[in-house]
């Protein structure tokens with residue numbers, strides 16, 4: 228044990244950033260369990276995933292060569308039910324990141340009260356440099372490699388960074404071939420014609436929007452005319468920009484991996500969406516860009532980090548001018564920065580709550596697949612709203628009543644169900 232009471236990862240060679248994500252998750256889980264009155268044994272159970280599979284996937288590339296890719300699937304805790312969570316394709320995927328992400332999925336599922344535990348997968352690759360054929364072979368190879376531990380009642384994958392409905396379709400097809408029956412419930416985020424759900428593509432942004440509305444009510448901020456800054460123009464960031472723009476907010480800043488655009492009078496979001504490529508890149512078309520670091524410090528009412536982790540740190544947290552920060556990305560704010568924002572009276576809606584809209588509609592997709600009866604988009608959005616408004620209220624009330632910041636409150640809400648389920652099963 229280290230000074231923090233958390234296991235040290237001395238032997239492992241991961242990047243500092245990912246160690247940070249994993250160890251900081253353990254720190255908050257420990258705090259949450261202590262506040263909830265659970266024993267150290269519960270922490271011992273929940274501080275690491277129950278299962279972590281590493282696979283090597285040979286893929287025939289278009290030039291005839293064979294490349295071996297490394298992939299992971301982590302299953303954090305399955306006391307509540309099957310594990311659930313996305314698969315990301317990214318050059319910086321690593322074991323600790325996948326582990327941390329699977330723990331966050333457990334927390335998300337707990338917060339929105341789904342009958343799931345958390346899982347996550349990833350493959351070290353750069354899909355931006357791969358052809359469709361190579362991506363298809365990689366996706367199918369990954370499913371063959373992890374097929375023993377996944378399935379509609381075991382562990383249900385979904386999209387995440389740089390994976391989409393086409394990749395889900397290939398994965399579903401491969402799994403169905405292996406099992407020799409059609410298995411739409413194996414994976415969510417599928418195209419509509421293969422059993423996808425209405426509203427799934429926009430679900431994360433829809434969930435973030437609901438959290439923004441709830442936070443704005445608590446802070447007396449009017450959405451109409453509010454100045455909004457969004458870091459990241461991928462699936463969550465771009466749909467969110469559109470929702471905010473359509474609701475009459477002024478989206479004054481957006482960014483992608485290369486830089487940001489800023490206009491104090493509001494950006495033309497429809498114009499930018501038209502020009503965005505499939506990886507969410509748009510700023511390269513403009514000359515007057517700002518950096519991502521500058522973007523975060525713009526004077527605004529609502530700031531939404533919707534890109535990568537570790538963006539708001541102890542270095543810049545005092546320069547954040549927003550009244551409300553809503554984390555659409557996973558892990559954009561460090562623990563030190565969380566403390567600073569909370570001391571400064573900024574309302575921070577943590578990732579495990581704000582980004583739970585995606586997995587909530589994934590759950591709806593799985594339910595629809597299991598029953599073979601499909602809902603309209605209005606029904607899906609209405610059900611999503613009900614779930615997220617309740618989840619926000621639970622976290623906000625816990626933060627207020629227990630005098631803790633919103634992140635710790637969210638972890639307390641998230642850890643409660645899996646702890647209870649583990650206890651009833653007699654595991655702890």
Ligand code: GLU
Pocket residue numbers: 311312313314335383384385386387388415582583585586587589
């Ligand atoms: N990858 C998304 C997340 O991190 C969605 C997971 C899912 O739909 O299962 O929440």
